[in-house]
Structure formats: structure tokens, C-alpha cells
Amino acid sequence: MSPRARTERSDAAASVAELELRAVLDAAVDAVIVIDSHGIIESFSKAAQKLFGYDSGDVVGRNVQMLMPEPFRSQHDGYLHSYLRTGEQRIIGKGREVVAQRRDGSLFPVFLSVGRVAKIDPPRFVGLISDITDRKRVVEALRRERDRAQAYLDLAEVMLLALDSNGTISLVNRKGCEILGWPEDELVGRNWFATCLPPELRAEVQAMFQRFFSGTASPTQYAEHEVLTRGGERKLIAWRNVVLRDERGLISGTLSSGEDVTDQRRAIEALQKSEQLLRDAQSIANLGNYEMRLPDGPSSWSMQMHSILGTDPAGGPLPIREYLARCVHADDRDKLAAAWERLTSDDAPLDIEYRIQRPDGSIRNVHSIARLAQDPEGSAHVVGTLHDMTERKHTQEEVRQTQQRLTQFARLSTMGEMAAGLAHEINQPLTAIANYSQALQRLLATPGAADPADVELALSQISAQALRAGEVIRRLRSFVKNREARTELIDPGRLIEELLVFAEPDARMNDIRIRVECAGNLPPVTCDPVQIQQVLLNLIRNAIDATNEAGSVNREIGLRASLDESGAVEVSVEDHGIGISPEVAENLGNPFYTTKSAGTGLGIAISRSILRAHGGRLAHRPTPDGGATVFFTLPATPGSEK
């Protein structure tokens, strides 16, 4: 096509285009304004006239800045020049929200898009303006609505969390941010599963949500799992989930509310743990506890009560009357009933041991302690414990029996060492008796030969010596007999005197003298005399051995009883033998440690335990001029001082 032809065609086309354009401009809903390169309005569409309140003739030929408020009005020429000079586009081809001014001076928001008319120089510009007042209002209302919703969300004391179908966090409220330790703007947009779940839970929880999203599973009513905070802490959250659907009814995400139950769960767990501990402790200790509102219920029993009593837990606690009749051993009922009466009537604390007879007939030894307590409402109730002592009783009994057998064994063993002396002690009166009776036989065989005084002497001596022998044997028997421990109040002097029956013959046979020194003002002591004599005899025996072993010239053993500075009675056995070496002292009292070839090593150990049981102690110190002094103390019996 030739340039000319093209020009002709353009002219014709231009006039048609002009008409078409005007029609379009006038038909357009948006206002259309054409300006030249100086900003002078060349054309002002009908919509523009309506929008701004000007007639076309009022504005054509005038600067377009009249349609805008300050400060844009003063700046507009500048923009235009700046564009023409530099080509920098601020608005052309982009469109933006600006404020326009009507003829009446009122302002309104508009959306302005500007185009440059092509190939014309100097350039002209077309502006398209639409009133966005309504749109703005709607958006503002929406924003307010959203803010209000956000405020509600933020007010909620639970975490609210919305996920889209990829698991991306689309919404989280203030509480959620608080729990998770993230600022909202950093959290929104992150993947929930990767960010906030502990690694081991991710796959499982994600799979669960996938089933929600795909619609193959409905969100469970309630679920608990841990989340990971930004700081790495774990928190246990109780979740409720719903699915979100879009306008087409398709699942677009989930909305979850989560409550931080970490502390609550910890408290529950701590409570459960302490309850379990209590149950375990009661079971281990065979200890049950009970509570009973007075006068006769209701009551509550711990499980262990039933275990101890052998009753059916389903039967519940028994009223006291029924308890006495069904559980308590017949022989102990009165005792317990009386103690219960004192507790409930006189507020006297109950502390009693009695026997339980279980439904199967077996007997248990129990120890019960109970107190009266007041309810907040002021009504009285009993709180108490029931302790099954049966095993402990058995053990105690076994220990006691073993101890007794050992003590007995040691006593026999000591006595065995002293046997020669004791045999001598019995032989003396027997010899005398034999002599007297045989002399009598001879004297009486020859009529008239017997001096009546001799006969009388012989007869009285026979009975006296028989009694003497009998007494030795009686004491010996009572000493070596396997017997129950038995305490009595006894004067220390008498204790020593009786003991000398055994100790002196032994000493005499070893050419040793026992010198007794008993302070005059000694209070009586409460003890088992046989056991204390056993201790003393053992000490004397040791003193004799030590004297013999040392080949001592000083063959005297001091046996003293006195008051020590604490007011206890001290009994000491002082010898001049080999003394107690540090090595021996260290092992003294260890069972089976002995320095004697025929010793059992039990004497001192048993003496110690006897004294411990008496509340006394056994100790030793060197005798000032050589040898050892072994002594023990016994507490004086209070209120019995002379």
C-alpha cells in the first residue's frame, strides 16, 4: 500500500473512528476524560459530567487539575512535565486509586487508569475514571467485620487454627501464637505439620488431616496430641476440629480449636501418681486407712483394708458393730470395743493391737491407730489406719527366739567353762553328807558308843548340806534353763551375791580371789537377773582367763557396783591380766571373734545385746595398775531411789 492511499484511507477512517469513539465514550459507565500534553481537557464524557457535576462546556479547555483536590491539584502539572521529559510512568498503564473533587467541592474515591493516545505528537492522554465509593464502603465493612472476627478469635482462651488443604496455616489467633511462641505474621503461611508438630507425630497427624481433607474421615470430636513450640518445648493440646468448605461445598481446609492441657494433664498425672504411690505404699506396708462419720457411718475404706481383712471390696466398708462381729477375733472384741468407745466418747486416741479373723479362718495381727476429727460442717468423724503386723510379728518372734537360743547357748557355754568349779561346789556338801551319814552308821552300830551331841550335829549337818547342794543345783538350773526373758526389780548387791555361787568356785579353782565392793546407796534396777548374771559371769570368766594367761602375781578380781555420774548403776569387773590389745578391742563383740582356743566368740556379743535390751551399755578401760576393767551400766529404775 502507497503512503498516499494510506493517508486517504486514514482520514476517512479517522472521522468514522471519531464518531465511534464518542459513542463509546458516552456509552461508557466509567467517566472518560481526554487531555492534551499540557493537561488541558479536550473531551469530557457524559459519565464524567454526571460524576463530577460539570457540563462539558464548563471543563473543556481548562486544566484537568480542577478535578482533583490539593495537594494533587498543584502537583499534576509537575507529573505531566516530568513524564514528557523523562518518560517515567507513574500512572500510565497502571491505574490507581486517587481522590477526585466534584464541582460542589466534595471528594470521592475513584479508580483512575490513564492511557497515552498512540502516535500523536504532542501526546494526548485518555483517563478512565470509575467511582469506587461503594466498593470502598463494602471493603471497609468487610475489613471491620474481619477485625471484629479477629478480635473475637483473639479474645478466645483457646488456640484457633485454620489450615488450608496443604496444611498451610491460614489463620492463628493470639492465644495460638502465645502457646506456640510465634508472632502471627511469622506463623501464618508456614506448614503446620513441619513447624509445630514433634517429629514423631508429624506423619500420623498429617495422615489424619489428609483424611479430613479428602473427606474419607470426619474430624474426631476430640483429640489430644503434643505440639512443639518455637522454643522446642512440648505442650499437650486438646483439639476439636471441623472442616471448612468453600462456596461450592468442597473441603478447603480445617478449623481447629486447641486447649493447652499440659498443666492440667501434669496435675492429673501427679495426682494419679500420688494415688498410685499411696496404694503401693499401703500395699507394701500392709497398711489400710479408713474414715467413718460418727455415730455409725457412712465410712470409706482403702482397698488395702479389704486385703488385710480378707473381705470383698464390693461389700464396701462395714459398720463398726458388724466389723467387730465379723472381722475381729472373738477374744479381742471387748478390748477393741472398749477402745472404740473411749475414742468416740472421750476423744481418747485409739492405739491398739488386736487380731483379725478372716472369713477363711486365718488370723492376722493388726495394729490400729485412730483419731477423732471434725468436718468443716462440724460433725465428728474417725480417721484411722489398720496395719497388718502379722509378718513383722513372725519375724520379731523368730528373731526373739534365735536371740534366746543364742543367749541360752552362750550361757551353757559359760557354764561349761565353769563346770569344774561348779562340780566342786556340789561335791562339797555331798561329801559332807556322805561322811556324816557313814559316821552315824558306825557310831550307831556299837550301842552306847555314840555321843548324842555328835549324832545331833551329824543329822542337822546332813540336812543343811543337802539343802546347800540343792540350792546350788536350783540356781544352776534356773541359770541354764532355756527360759523366757523376765524382768524384775532387784537390788544390784543381791544380784552380785547370788552370782558368786557360780563365780567363786571357778575363781577358787584358779587360785583367784574375788573382791566384792558394793556401794551402799545403790538404787534397784529393773532387769532380767539371770541375763545380767550371765553377762557378769562371762566377764568374770574372761577376767580369770586373762589373769591365768598373764601368769599374774596379783590374782585378785575386783567386782564393783556403784553409781556413775549419770545416775546409772555401773558394775565393773577389774582384773590384772593380759589387758585388751587394740586389735582385740576392735573386734570385741563381733560374733564368733575369740582369742580363746575353746571359746565360742559369743560371750561379749551376747552380753552386748543383753545390755542393749536393758537400755544399758558394755565398755572397757584399762585397770590403772595393769589389766583390764570391763564394765556395764544399767539405768536406775525411776522413782525407786532409796
Added chain:
Amino acid sequence: MKEKPATVFVVDDDEAVRTSLRLLLKSVGLPVETYAAAQEFLDQFDPDRAGCLVLDIRMPGISGLELQQHLNDRHSIMPIVFITGHGDVPMAVEAMQAGAVDFIQKPFRDQDLIDRINRALEKDREMRSQLRERDEIRRRMSQLTPREREVLELVTQGKANKVIAGDLNVSQRTVEIHRARVMEKMGANSLAHLVRMVIEAHREGG
């Protein structure tokens, strides 16, 4: 020298045993003296008194064994019967080795003790008559002249008169006269008798 009757001396620290022994021995007509302690007995001990000692082996202070030792030191000939207890056999053995005549365990049958005491008294009598005999021999020997003692010495060595005459450088007749004087002075009725008397005189003790 006038003899006191043989006495049973009882030493025992146990009064009942002591007194009953006294009555028992009295019942068989034996003179008895009792002592409660060894020292008491030693204080009045007279070696010339005939009798025997009944001694408790165990006593405080000086024991029975120690008393025996004291008496041995004083060359006492008094026979000792020890009374021992049940477990005292080792001590009894020791006592026997030290010269005790016997021991008896308590308690005992009266006859057993009396038999032992009688044996002890018999021994004491024997010992004392032996002592008296030895004293007599020694007294007679002290009356011999020095020459007669030489002859006695050589005769009891079993030498013939002829050999003795040679040794003493005297005649055989002179030896025969001295020998007759010795037999007469010593009261010997045979050579064997004379030899026994010389042996007895040379024995230790007394």
C-alpha cells in the same frame, strides 16, 4: 623317846567337809585334828608326830600341792592322802609324783577313805620304825673304834680275813678279834645281817 598316838591331820577349807571328816574318823576311833588352812597346819607342824595328812588338793591361799611341797622341803615323812574333786586327776598325778601315798575323789565311800588312811598310818609306822632302826645302827656304829670301823668297812665289802689282814698289815688273828668285837657291838647275828645294817645306815634321810 615317848611316842604320841598316830593322828589323822585333816586340812580342808570347807567347814562341812572338815567337820564331817572329823566325826567320821572319830567314829572309827582315829584321833583327828582338823585345820581350815594349810598355813594353820604348817604353823603347828611337828615332824616327830606320827600320823598322816588328809589334804584337800584345792584350797585358797596355800593349795594342797603347795603344802606338800613345803613338807617335802622340811624332809617330812608324813604320808599324804589327797582329796580331789571331779576334774582334778592331773593334779592328783602331780601329787603322786611328789610322793603322796594316795588320793581319793569326792564324794567317797567312808571305807575307801578309812582304808587309805589306815594304809597311810601303816606306812607312817613303817617309816618311823625304819628311822628308829637306822638311828640305832648309827648309834652302834658310832661306838666302834677307828680300827673296828676299818674292819667293818672291809668285811662288808666281802673281803676274807686273810685279805683284810694283808690290807691292814696286821695278823689274821687280830682281824678275827676285831671282827668279833664289831659283830658284838653292832648286835649282828650274821654277816648278811651286818651288811644290811651298813646299807641302812648309809641311806639318805632321817
